[in-house]
């Protein structure tokens with residue numbers, strides 16, 4: 001029997017998770033005003049127990065091997081956008097280069113603005129999870145989280161912190177900004193994990 005998808009290409013509808021609609025534009029969703037961050041001043045800190053395990057600046061980040069990912073992105077406000085192209089450095093590559101040995105299984109992702117969101121270590125070091133500085137071959141615009149944002153493409157987009165500048169290791173899973181307002185602790189779009 002020849003089934004749909006037999007020839008390997010996923011049907012368009014199979015790429016839209018339950019409760020989502022296909023969007024062509026790229027909406028902006030921010031809880032806070034857009035900050036102005038110069039790349040030269042940007043710095044990412046990796047923290048555990050109030051101790052900075054490692055830091056990286058833009059010059060070093062851009063010297064690390066980069067990855068290009070093409071992913072469908074799903075926002076909890078129900079838009080899904082196909083084939084978004086992001087360039088950046090895998091978090092696993094970052095940890096290797098900075099010689100960071102993850103001390104726990106849980107992290108809190110932080111932004112320059114104070115925005116936070118929790119991401120389990122296993123998800124943070126997946127192949128497609130990157131610290132990104134380029135969208136569709138251009139620098140990321142400030143409103144979309146530029147100069148640098150996190151991209152965790154397999155979870156709802158609120159996990160992809162804009163103006164990303166902090167990874168804090170935690171001993172247990174702890175809610176971040178939206179999770180404190182009732183968003184799901186994990187946020188898998190295919191399981192419709194919108195709210196807890």
Ligand SMILES: Nc1nc2c(c(=O)[nH]1)N[C@H]1C(S)=C(S)[C@@H](COP(=O)(O)O)O[C@H]1N2
Pocket residue numbers: 026027028029030031032075076111113115143144145157158159160161162163
């Ligand atoms: N710092 C920060 N990061 C954030 C947000 C935010 O309000 N502040 N919103 C999240 C949510 S809910 C979504 S859907 C996406 C939106 O990214 P965009 O504005 O580039 O579409 O960013 C996520 N990252």
Ligand SMILES: [Mo]
Pocket residue numbers: 029075076077157158
């Ligand atoms: Mo969102």
